[in-house]
Amino acid sequence: MSRGRPKGYSPYIEISYEELGDWVGRKTKVVVCKKWLDALTDQDYVSPIPDEPIGSKVIDLHKIEVPKIEYKLTKFD
Amino acid sequence: MNYFPDLVGQNAVKKKLSFYLDAFHKTSQSPFLLMAGAKGLGKTEFAKAFAKNLHNSDGEKRAFLELNCSTIKNNEQFFEQIFLPLIADNEITILFDECHALPSDLTMAFLTIFNTEANSKKNFEWDGMNFEFNFRQQTFIFATTETDKIFPPLKDRLTTIDFEPYNEEELSEIVKLCASDIDFDDDCVAEVASTIRGNARSAVKRAKEISLYCGANENNHFTLENFRDLQDKVGILPFGLTHIEKQILVFLKKVNEATLTGISAKIGLSKTALQRDHELYLLNKNLIEIDGKRKITRDGRQLCDVL
Numbered sequence: 001m002s003r004g005r006p007k008g009y010s011p012y013i014e015i016s017y018e019e020l021g022d023w024v025g026r027k028t029k030v031v032v033c034k035k036w037l038d039a040l041t042d043q044d045y046v047s048p049i050p051d052e053p054i055g056s057k058v059i060d061l062h063k064i065e066v067p068k069i070e071y072k073l074t075k076f077d
Numbered sequence: 078m079n080y081f082p083d084l085v086g087q088n089a090v091k092k093k094l095s096f097y098l099d100a101f102h103k104t105s106q107s108p109f110l111l112m113a114g115a116k117g118l119g120k121t122e123f124a125k126a127f128a129k130n131l132h133n134s135d136g137e138k139r140a141f142l143e144l145n146c147s148t149i150k151n152n153e154q155f156f157e158q159i160f161l162p163l164i165a166d167n168e169i170t171i172l173f174d175e176c177h178a179l180p181s182d183l184t185m186a187f188l189t190i191f192n193t194e195a196n197s198k199k200n201f202e203w204d205g206m207n208f209e210f211n212f213r214q215q216t217f218i219f220a221t222t223e224t225d226k227i228f229p230p231l232k233d234r235l236t237t238i239d240f241e242p243y244n245e246e247e248l249s250e251i252v253k254l255c256a257s258d259i260d261f262d263d264d265c266v267a268e269v270a271s272t273i274r275g276n277a278r279s280a281v282k283r284a285k286e287i288s289l290y291c292g293a294n295e296n297n298h299f300t301l302e303n304f305r306d307l308q309d310k311v312g313i314l315p316f317g318l319t320h321i322e323k324q325i326l327v328f329l330k331k332v333n334e335a336t337l338t339g340i341s342a343k344i345g346l347s348k349t350a351l352q353r354d355h356e357l358y359l360l361n362k363n364l365i366e367i368d369g370k371r372k373i374t375r376d377g378r379q380l381c382d383v384l
């Protein structure tokens with residue numbers, strides 16, 4: 001009986017930054033390597049708001065429902 | 078021109094709205110109206126009738142959108158679900174019903190949007206996007222029973238239309254209009270109107286009860302005797318009193334005077350509910366008086382004797 005992960009399996013997958021933004025929004029916090037960010041921005045980067053990083057909790061997108069506004073549209077003859 | 082041929086009463090409202098309609102037909106603009114008054118006085122009906130008299134640039138009647146403000150939670154939801162699909166670039170009249178329940182961020186947005194000075198257009202920027210309001214294309218009406226809960230600067234931007242309670246003559250007319258297939262005895266309609274609590278919605282409901290009664294008896298002639306029978310069957314009291322109000326009167330007659338807490342303990346309703354829903358009406362009809370404590374009046378005692 002085979003056990004464990006198949007050969008070549010990786011828990012990581014590639015997704016474009018643009019597509020990820022569509023799912024989680026452009027303002028969602030993500031965790032990156034501090035050294036990499038310092039090098040990228042050429043300064044000691046300090047996060048303005050300590051926030052929960054993405055991945056610290058599972059977000060079920062199907063469960064997020066925006067309540068509907070009740071309205072009635074009348075077209076007069 | 079009579080813009081409101083199907084609506085009874087509210088003559089001051091009709092006069093004011095007719096003036097704005099005449100002005101609209103020349104300028105394509107209307108002030109931002111606030112329909113204010115107690116429940117059942119016809120705020121929504123008049124807003125709808127006003128909208129029905131507005132025409133688009135192509136001569137077609139303008140569509141009418143009724144929003145229940147208590148279901149609007151924030152700006153994002155409003156702009157995504159309502160403004161972009163239904164309002165933007167459209168010729169339409171929008172009624173914000175129960176507008177005292179508008180969320181605070183949309184109220185703040187409206188302070189900017191409806192602060193138009195002499196312009197017929199207003200651009201509102203929010204969350205990096207621009208929303209154009211064109212007041213020649215879009216007519217905005219607000220309605221509420223609770224004007225004291227509207228943010229005062231927003232209220233200042235609106236033109237208030239005050240609705241008054243209907244008198245018995247107008248209520249009789251509404252009953253006859255809504256039960257137009259019924260042949261009423263003259264003394265009967267006045268008696269029916271005396272049991273309606275001053276608003277048009279109650280008159281419409283009473284007309285429906287009468288239609289049902291006549292339908293069940295297969296007789297389209299409605300007499301005072303029929304009304305007494307209907308009163309007995311569905312429990313209609315004089316002045317349109319509720320059975321809780323009857324209990325309050327009977328209790329006050331027995332004890333002479335009582336505190337609000339005492340009445341609350343006896344009747345089993347909260348003090349707020351008693352004050353808001355019942356006491357004001359009994360005071361209005363001069364059936365009780367408040368002099369530190371609650372007391373029944375002479376009119377109240379006389380009514381108690383016949384209840």
